[in-house]
Amino acid sequence: MRRFLVAGNWKMNTTKESGAQLAQALASEVPSENPAVEVLVCPPFPYLTTIGDIVTGSGVGYGAQNCYHEAPGAFTGETATEMLTDIGCRSVILGHSERRHVLKETDADINLKVKKALEAGLQVILCVGELQSERESDQTEAVLNTQMTGGLAGVDGAAFGQIVIAYEPVWAIGTGLTASPEQAEAAHLYLRNWLKDQYSAEIADATRILYGGSVKPDNAKELLSQENVDGALVGGASLKAELFIPIIQAAV
Ligand code: PEP
Numbered sequence: 306m307r308r309f310l311v312a313g314n315w316k317m318n319t320t321k322e323s324g325a326q327l328a329q330a331l332a333s334e335v336p337s338e339n340p341a342v343e344v345l346v347c348p349p350f351p352y353l354t355t356i357g358d359i360v361t362g363s364g365v366g367y368g369a370q371n372c373y374h375e376a377p378g379a380f381t382g383e384t385a386t387e388m389l390t391d392i393g394c395r396s397v398i399l400g401h402s403e404r405r406h407v408l409k410e411t412d413a414d415i416n417l418k419v420k421k422a423l424e425a426g427l428q429v430i431l432c433v434g435e436l437q438s439e440r441e442s443d444q445t446e447a448v449l450n451t452q453m454t455g456g457l458a459g460v461d462g463a464a465f466g467q468i469v470i471a472y473e474p475v476w477a478i479g480t481g482l483t484a485s486p487e488q489a490e491a492a493h494l495y496l497r498n499w500l501k502d503q504y505s506a507e508i509a510d511a512t513r514i515l516y517g518g519s520v521k522p523d524n525a526k527e528l529l530s531q532e533n534v535d536g537a538l539v540g541g542a543s544l545k546a547e548l549f550i551p552i553i554q555a556a557v
Contacts, residue, residue, distance in 0.1 A: 307513050309529070309556040310469060310536035312345040312430060313543025314370060314398060314517075321355055324348050328356045330546035332363035335553060339364045342536075342556045346543065347398055350384055354392050361393065368396030368428070371404060374417035386425035396428040398538070400456055402475045406436075412455025419456055423464045430469045430538065431456050432517070433496070437476035445474075446495050453499055462504045470496055470514045471538040477518025479540055486527045489516045493533035522548055525555035 319327065328346065335344050347368045348356045357367045373383035389397060399422065400415040415431070422429045433452040435445045449472075460468070472492045474484050484492070493514045501509035516528050517538030528534055536556060542548040 307511065307535045308340070309342040310345065310513050310515060311342055311553045311556050312347060312368065312396075312398070312515065312536070312538050313549055314401070314538055314540050315346065315348045315544060316370070316403070316540060317349055318544055319348065319352065321352055324352045324356055325359055327544065327546055328359040328365070331365050331549065332360045334546065334550050335364035337362065337364045342553055344553055345396055347396070353394060357393055366396060367394055368398065368430070369394055370398050370401065372397050372399070372418055372422055372427075374421040386422050386427060389427060390425055394427075396430060397422050398430045398432065398471075400432045400452065402432060402434055402473055402478055406475065412452060415456045416458050419460060423460065423467055426467070428467050428469065430471050430515070432471045432473050432538070434473040434475050434478075434518075440474065440476065445492065449492065449495060450499065453496065453503075457503075462508055465504065465508045465512055468512060470512060471517050472496060472514060473517035473538060479519070481519050483519045483521075483524050483528070484516070486531050489528055490531040490533055493531065497533050520552060522551035522555070525552040529556050
């Protein structure tokens, strides 16, 4: 059985103070023994240590929103995976649509980061998803294939214990539009079959595939009850404990 994962992507939001309050609220509500659901928050880099200290010992883990593929050195403005593990961070989101489309990261860039993060022992949440125009022109599966093939190039099946896939249709991120449960399930099934074809039935069966795109308390239950949806990557609604906690509860 796959354990649900509900991850909050805070993006470039919160202050140190508001982030700390949010983390405290989550840490006090999420049971430390939570076999059914893994819970993660991904704050901005400057607050990772503060938030990490607050949630340590609770049922909430913490992860980064990005990393660089090189070892520590002369890379101004970047963050090494060694720095993330040094502060106890155990997960990283890679290939988020904002990094792909706003920061212009390519599949090749993302692939370098995926491999480096895996080597560092981090859990990688690899995001994939199509633009609205790509969905409308029936390109969804082709886009997912390209992003999975590119992002996971050279990644050995043995690493899959550390890999989570997040299906995030770009048209549903931060827009208030949500994929219907049927649209989400179809994309997740495609991704699971992709893992089966490219790796193995065991890997396909064990790998968690999260849905992301305007997940809210009122749509979480239906999305999370789809057979191939194993959790959620939540943006906007992860910034308010009163919205994020019901989403976590919807996964139970
Ligand atoms: C995200 O940033 O990964 C995301 C899914 O955002 P939102 O929930 O706000 O659509």
